[in-house]
Amino acid sequence: MSKKFWNCLVCLGLLLITAGCSAGESEEQVEVMISAAASLTDALTDMKASFESEHDNITLTFNFGSSGKLVQQIEQGAPSDIFLSASKKDMDTLEEGKLLLEGTRVDFTANELVLITNKDELLTVDSFEDIDPSTIAHFAIGEPEGVPVGRYTKEVLENIGLWDPLQDKMVLGSDVRQVLTHVEMGNADLGVVYSSDAKISDKVKVLAVASAEWHGPIVYPGAVVSETKHPEEAKAFLAYLTSDKGKEILKKYGFK
């Protein structure tokens, strides 16, 4: 390997060390890194402004991704102060690995499953039970084994006895946004997504909301990561998230 390469590597290392030092020493400005589920993107971006105006010394930085991927990153030691997950299972993984600051875990919001169709579609379905497999060509859902929204959807459809009848109509998405895209572009007649996703799309309309009894609770747990250098600031944000102001913003984006 060339000498230049090593020089660069050393420089980069020094840069990281000095960056780390200055962040630690600075009393005024603290940067809080938040690893958050992609579905929270819009709500959190909105919240950033109002939170920072109340806490002059804290800057929020987000790293959005699927909850599963974020868990892997945190396990590999990626810098992160807070983890906001879209599924209980992923948060459990970190908790079992002792990667969370004890006593900080909290379910800060919840979501609902909704049945959606393209806004130009004339299909009249008023509830999940009303779905008639013979009238639709494609039914878009999340992949039921690995994708959380698909797991919940499977529970719902099994509960109302439509899982098997719909089998050969199903198109499985790799994430909830893909399910949304299939319906938005009119390629799938119906789809099941979170209410928060349906809310931000102006190309779909919500036909029905799934009863909470049909599926396990869709909760969003959040916690401070044990590796954090700023536990107080991180806790402050979690508190804000569960405050009335935080709840109001989340509600605006379709969360419960």
Place this chain on the structure above:
Amino acid sequence: MLDVRIKKALAHFTVDVHLRVEDEIVVLVGPSGSGKTTILNVIAGLDNPDEGLVTLNEQVYFQGKGQSLSPQKRNVGYLFQDYALFPHMTVEKNIGYGVKNKMALSRSDQLMNVLGIGHLVKKYPHQISGGEKQRVALARALATEPSVLLLDEPLSALDRETRIECQDELLRLHEMWKIPFIIVTHDMEEAEKLGDTIFFLERGLIRDTKVFHK
């Protein structure tokens, strides 16, 4: 008779020549980059002049500023520099490539015998010597029974001994064929041995003409 009157602008000078070639051997001599190959390409139809007239035995190959007969329709044999033998074909396939009928086929057999390459038919170009390649290329160019034969540096890749042999062979072939041969070379000795007429080219113009009566 081949009549060539052409003008063609190249990067650094303009080719402007007038050649009249009877059933003789004409040699174009000149330093490299003096427009020799361009003239051959224009006669073969692989390149077009800016303007001019190219006729062979009353047939118009090119006239005015762009009326050009495609190379396929011209009856021209062309022996390229370094021969351009098809590497993926046997000697037999190379020579027979442009042959259209049985009569021509038997003629190309005869040609191979004359050139002494009959034993090479099943070989590939990379399996034969430089002198053999030269003969194969000659046989290939003549197999289509052209009305004019163009030869671009036909002997430059050969050692001295083979070279003299091949020069004699060219003269013999011309005796047999009796069509215009136009040979490009930069070797003065060779030009004098082969040529009935020699044109000296420099920067696209004919500087001098030498006519021998052999």
Place this chain on the structure above:
Amino acid sequence: MSTTDYTPLMLSLKIAGISTVIVFITGVFFAHLLSRKQFFGKSVIESLFLLPLVLPPTVVGFGLLILFGKKGWIGSLLIEWFDVQIVFTWIGAVIASVVVSFPLMYQSASAAFGSLDSRMQNAARTMGASEWKVFRTITFPLAWPGLLAGLVLSFARGLGEFGATLMLAGYIPGKTDTIPMAIYFAVESGQMEKATFWVVIIVALGFSTIMWLNWWSRRNMERYKNGHT
């Protein structure tokens, strides 16, 4: 895994195979066409051809949805005229595969044609060969090593195609689940055994095609090496 479902293997081979045939013909056609012509805007067209190489798969997939979706520009016409639906079918997977592997074929073919000695073709022309005969008997066979490399690369790329395919063809078990999709969803759902099985299959497939290409080209280089006189 009690019974292994081999649909992904068959489907992958079918899709990559058909895609490779299409890509080979179109890639060779366009590369040959453009290799013989110089015109204004040629580099624009070439850049356009190579674009899928630099675009993220999801962008390509989204573009394909806009074109071939039920309400897409081409997709809606296909449904109206021929009652053929592209989206959520294996044909969609073929189209996605064609689009992402075309640049590889075009690039290989264009390099192969570009490196040919034009005197070979000219020699054939002076011997009266039509342009089609020149292509068939001279250009194509001489460019074949390069064309074959492009063919194998396109096949390998088609075999591994995932992102754009997932968007256009969707994931429908038994209908559009190619090997890469089977791997992706097996990993997502923690079925590591199943994922490993398919990874081994696709690695073996990709590895053996490329090994074969290397072996073949080394063997043939010997023949061609001295061939260009």
